[in-house]
Amino acid sequence: MPIAEISTRIARIPLHTPFVTALRTASHVESVAVTVTDDDGNTGVGEAPQVWRVTGESLAGARSCVDGPLRDALLGGDPDDLNALLDRLHAAVVGNHGAKAAVDVALHDLAAKRLGVSLTRYLGGSATTVPTDVTLSAAGTDALVAAAAQRVAEGFTVLKIKVGADPAGDIARIKAVRAAVGDEIGLRLDANQGWNAKEAVRIIGRFEDAGLGIEFVEQPTPAHDLDALAYVTSRTITPIMADESVHGVRDLVEVIERRAADMVNVKLAKCGGIRAARTLFGLARAHDMGTIVGSMMESHIGVAAAASLVAAFGTTAVSDLDAAWWLTAPPLTYAEGRIVLPSGPGLGVTVDIESRSG
Known part of the structure; x- marks a missing residue:
């Protein structure tokens, strides 16, 4: 066949x-x-x-x-x-x-x-659900606090907050979110390359001084500038995660050699698929780097693949697999901050985009 x-x-x-x-x-x-x-x-x-x-x-x-x-x-x-x-x-x-x-x-x-068999089983795992964070879009303080409270009410226990668009206001917004959701909810920040090196160190230092319990900060500086990323990593207590700086294996090798980050966000569409992602996992773990699996803004197909990978291999922190949650009538089930993996063979999903395709 x-x-x-x-x-x-x-x-x-x-x-x-x-x-x-x-x-x-x-x-x-x-x-x-x-x-x-x-x-x-x-x-x-x-x-x-x-x-x-x-x-x-x-x-x-x-x-x-x-x-x-x-x-x-x-x-x-x-x-x-x-x-x-x-x-x-x-x-x-x-x-x-x-x-x-x-x-x-x-x-x-x-x-x-x-x-x-399911893709998770094919890859050697048995988990049927995986935890995920949920992203809060960059927004003003009131809108951000309201969104955080709603996501917690829906069962999410880890919130990923987009920062960097307005560095001067980021600290006040994160303080407001922490006050609204309490200390038991995990908070992580993603600057999407929005700060320069010195700005990142200053802002992250203020988060640390305020005792806001930030889990990690993702890609604080421009992707191409590993000197800037290493500068921030060496001067902050909060773990720093590389995302846009790492696409494939050679990128991660350079990050490791330069000690430019503490963690890496592995995304299938960046690295080339499941086999490449497994190689990145092995390399990161061999060098004591933290790992999560992330999703682009993609459909249930890509998210199901990423979730199956996490279910089989695990990560050191809760992964970032909420992309399908943002879809109208999402084909994947999110319950109490977890993705419920489909029960069918393979990914357990179909293309299923007849009414939304071109």
């Missing part, structure tokens, strides 16, 4: 609430949905989200990559010989990590389905 077809379609799925960061404001998820079909009609699915300010990959580029060289490299291959197929996938083109991740996930999904 060789691979008989690889097809793509464009999905544009609305969010129930605008998603606001220091980099952008999003009202929709935009992705290339990929389906890999074997000769017996079994299918696997994956997706390549368009996130201009992180990966730089467009829908048109990802779709062309999948429909062209990746498809050519994989047609006729044996879905059960997964590692050989992944070797061919990653040798077919340079870069294009989002497109590769979409096909990598689809191949994993197909392989698990052919065995009749």
